[in-house]
Amino acid sequence: MTDQDPYLLTPGPLTTSTTVKQAMLRDWGSWDGNFNAMTADICQRLLAVAGGEDSHVCVPMQGSGTFAVEATLGTVIPPGSRTLVLMNGAYGQRIGKILTTLGRPFLAIDKGDYHPPRGDEVAAALTENPDIDQVVVVHCETSSGILNPIDEIAEVCRQAGKRLIIDSMSAFGALPVNVAELPCAALVSSANKCFEGVPGFGFAIIERDLLAASAGQCHSLSLDLYEQWQYLQKTGQWRYTPPTHVVAAFQQAMKEHQAEGGVAGRLARYTRNRDRLVAGMRELGFQTLLVDQWLSPIITTFLSPDSPAFEFGRFYDAIKARGFVIYPGKLTVADSFRIGCIGQLHDEQIDAVIAAIAEVCQELGLTLPVPAPAEAPDNLQSA
Numbered sequence: 001m002t003d004q005d006p007y008l009l010t011p012g013p014l015t016t017s018t019t020v021k022q023a024m025l026r027d028w029g030s031w032d033g034n035f036n037a038m039t040a041d042i043c044q045r046l047l048a049v050a051g052g053e054d055s056h057v058c059v060p061m062q063g064s065g066t067f068a069v070e071a072t073l074g075t076v077i078p079p080g081s082r083t084l085v086l087m088n089g090a091y092g093q094r095i096g097k098i099l100t101t102l103g104r105p106f107l108a109i110d111k112g113d114y115h116p117p118r119g120d121e122v123a124a125a126l127t128e129n130p131d132i133d134q135v136v137v138v139h140c141e142t143s144s145g146i147l148n149p150i151d152e153i154a155e156v157c158r159q160a161g162k163r164l165i166i167d168s169m170s171a172f173g174a175l176p177v178n179v180a181e182l183p184c185a186a187l188v189s190s191a192n193k194c195f196e197g198v199p200g201f202g203f204a205i206i207e208r209d210l211l212a213a214s215a216g217q218c219h220s221l222s223l224d225l226y227e228q229w230q231y232l233q234k235t236g237q238w239r240y241t242p243p244t245h246v247v248a249a250f251q252q253a254m255k256e257h258q259a260e261g262g263v264a265g266r267l268a269r270y271t272r273n274r275d276r277l278v279a280g281m282r283e284l285g286f287q288t289l290l291v292d293q294w295l296s297p298i299i300t301t302f303l304s305p306d307s308p309a310f311e312f313g314r315f316y317d318a319i320k321a322r323g324f325v326i327y328p329g330k331l332t333v334a335d336s337f338r339i340g341c342i343g344q345l346h347d348e349q350i351d352a353v354i355a356a357i358a359e360v361c362q363e364l365g366l367t368l369p370v371p372a373p374a375e376a377p378d379n380l381q382s383a
């Protein structure tokens with residue numbers, strides 16, 4: 001990165017390495033053998049990280065992560081089939097919006113902003129609604145930073161004989177997941193989160209048998225993952241123009257992921273970032289929205305100072321002037337902001353952002369410490 005670029009303490013796009021950026025300095029033809037080999041290589045690497053080499057296939061999809069989520073839901077869920085959606089934030093709600101748009105029926109368990117969906121309530125909903133075929137859950141709900149208990153939910157799905165679909169957009173690559181062991185029918189993620197690539201495509205890791213049985217089901221021409229998979233198998237090429245530079249950057253990013261020690265190495269660095277950040281912020285008088293048990297090593301939500309002088313825009317600008325970009329809150333109940341731990345961030349940047357925030361609080365006259373959060377009620381809704 002250059003001296004004048006701020007560090008992005010955001011959940012993606014995020015700060016990438018210089019070598020990832022340099023991988024984009026060449027042009028590739030979308031039909032070219034070298035480019036096709038790159039696509040095959042990243043898909044193979046992703047399958048290995050997911051533990052799905054014997055059971056699953058990896059299919060990339062152009063666009064942001066949401067395009068890949070919509071493609072996956074539209075491709076593998078038959079039109080009349082009912083889904084249970086576990087919601088506790090904006091990304092779970094987005095899954096509901098996608099299913100509504102696609103005209104796929106679903107039931108939602110909505111836990112509000114900061115409670116995790118638990119195995120027992122999923123089991124109860126599946127017993128009461130035997131017509132449900134699949135459950136969709138967000139792995140790390142990036143809107144609060146909560147880490148949802150996917151092992152517990154996967155076990156309930158396994159026992160009930162339901163397929164599990166995971167939006168692991170902001171977790172895959174840093175949190176261990178084994179799609180064959182969980183088991184998980186489909187896992188969706190994208191290039192610009194924990195693998196530290198640049199934005200431009202997402203991908204789904206789908207049970208081979210499930211995808212093979214999904215022909216003709218998709219509502220969309222361009223988002224049909226079955227057709228994308230067939231075309232890739234036949235030609236080695238993406239069905240429509242691929243984001244060539246993004247794929248080249250991603251291959252470099254995956255090599256760097258492996259060199260850092262794969263998922264375990266990345267998890268260790270992100271956890272260290274998170275622990276250092278939370279400790280430093282608490283020392284300044286900030287409160288995390290969540291108790292420690294549910295804090296993810298991806299992004300942390302802090303409650304905003306309870307000061308008439310606090311205005312997120314001014315807070316953001318003053319921190320940015322010191323070289324760091326933070327993220328606004330995405331909660332319905334509490335005024336908050338978020339700080340990400342992912343991307344090319346190390347002790348030095350974490351310490352520097354805490355020092356910057358301390359200075360900004362002084363400069364803007366913000367009152368610390370911040371008071372503790374209020375509770376929000378749970379609710380169950382049906383659509």
Ligand SMILES: *Cc1c(COP(=O)(O)O)cnc(C)c1O
Pocket residue numbers: 011012064065066067069091138139140141142167168169170190
């Ligand atoms: C980033 C993210 C997405 C996808 O968002 P896009 O803006 O479409 O890339 C989906 N789910 C979760 C949990 C995310 O963090």
